[in-house]
Amino acid sequence: MAGMAKAVTLLDVAKRAGVSVATASKALNNRGDVSSATRERVTEVAKTLGFAPNELARSLLVGRSSTVGILTSDLDGRFALPILIAVEDACGTGELSVFLCDARGDEESEQHHLRALLSRRVDGIIVVGSRTEARPPLGHNLPVPVVYAYAPSDDPNDVSLVTDNVGGAVLAVRHLVSRGRRHIAHITGDRGYVAANDRVLGMNQALADAGLPLCGDVMFSEWSERWGREATAKLLSEHPEVDAVFAGSDQIARGVVDALHAAGRAVPEDVAVMGYDNWEVLATNSDPALTTIDLNLELLGREAAGYLLQAIDGQTLLPGVRHVPARVITREST
Amino acid sequence: MAGMAKAVTLLDVAKRAGVSVATASKALNNRGDVSSATRERVTEVAKTLGFAPNELARSLLVGRSSTVGILTSDLDGRFALPILIAVEDACGTGELSVFLCDARGDEESEQHHLRALLSRRVDGIIVVGSRTEARPPLGHNLPVPVVYAYAPSDDPNDVSLVTDNVGGAVLAVRHLVSRGRRHIAHITGDRGYVAANDRVLGMNQALADAGLPLCGDVMFSEWSERWGREATAKLLSEHPEVDAVFAGSDQIARGVVDALHAAGRAVPEDVAVMGYDNWEVLATNSDPALTTIDLNLELLGREAAGYLLQAIDGQTLLPGVRHVPARVITREST
DNA sequence: CTGTTAGCGCCTTCAC
């Protein structure tokens, strides 16, 4: 560790420039009336001294910290990171710094982090979930605005942003139908997930619109490639007429493609395969690359940040759950 | 947004408890002499009022903010996140809050974030890179300690932690040799990456130790499944005797496995496949699941945090680059 | 145009 220069204060700058702290402050903040000569001098001194205003002091004074907290329940998962990145980006341009807290799915830890954030006087909090199921609110009557992302709050008075899984599935089926497919099967993940059920909902809706029956039954199990492979083998033996598989996730889709190839079916010529999530490393490296549904997580994150900023600005937000539309990413598997 | 309770201050607590702020402070911090009766009363009042001390004020006073900054150059990549999680975790238990900044590979943005962190008087900074190449230091004579993680600083006076790619490759080859393989080929990524070259270095070393030649030449190209497939096809035609492939990444390994299957070779019976990175979603979902080298990124992050905490505590750290050992994760592909 | 004064909320002497 090198020289450890001590942080330089406004007083240092003022002294060196031969003015009072007040004028130094005004000069640096372009506030009030200061002769351009002294302003320049002060600015110059500040630069050479490497002065950085102590935000702690300023925050204490003005009553805003210009910080926000991101409270995730599971950083590890696939969905928090893109949201996190988008929020960080949106805040960065607004001169807000973000505190990152990972509760690891533990409610006690979440409360702990909440207290810490409140102690540090964050101006707002974004709660990022890892599952689409609704969750209890962080707390009641909190001193700062809170926006829930991905996992909505179950209190209708809160504001939440979620991905539109129903709409995404509609898009997926429409895409398959537009490709001329008539025998569409659905292999998806854990039946206990709201996300899985929402997608089934949207799929049924779009299928009905197209006047098409589902090929076979919905096949629920785990969100894995293995399950994609297993289910496909079963599907092929029971419903050889299948000409499209709508997979509940890109992982499952990868397994479907593998099993299809193993059975000698060409993708997409014989059977089209549609993924879900647009998990890039899986979707683009697949052979053929996967057509899939993108969750628009970046947009979700950006909007969550936008709403929070509005709330911090004093605007009152319309409470409720907002659905961020998904979109289809067309690649080679359809 | 609900009632927006105003933040309660120590003065509020003191008044309500019928004491001065001084005694209230002492009572809550278990400092000085306070009768247990008043201490209890104050504590009680503080709890009912939901008092949370203003860390901004406290930090300003004590000269430490109990915050650290994490400055990443690419959050999006595969390597920053595990480190990030580990650092956050290590700091959280030490009552430190972490600021997250993503410079997105832009040096100007990095300096911008640096200034912001310094303004907020962080006690230390961890710089997390996304490539293993050495990078220029954040700055000189910074007022806080800095630790570099994953991508080392090119200034030997800084302290850096990196993964041991040379050692990891040694482990990989030894593992393959221990499985009785004699014809080991190496398919890896971009020749421009230090990581790729370090792994080749370690591989050659271990091969020499075992008295084995490399099967064919090192095959460099891009870090993708596609390349893994292509290279394998070529390898099989030129060196049909190959009985093991050491892949430079799990992505490449996935491609290798696919191409091997397509060519009718059984994995691991005919050809063993070894990945690198232990990217769980790729490695565990592969069929067969990939044996691979784990980078120990969590350990790296934890140690980086540990060193930073020591430095913050005033200890002077031994400068230089520390290598965190990798480890092999045995699965079914070998 | 510039400097002085008064706090933001907290903790630490030091009197009482």
Next chain:
DNA sequence: GTGAAGGCGCTAACAG
């Protein structure tokens, strides 16, 4: 055992 005073670094009123 308790309270009054001072100050961390900064900015917003005022006064000169």
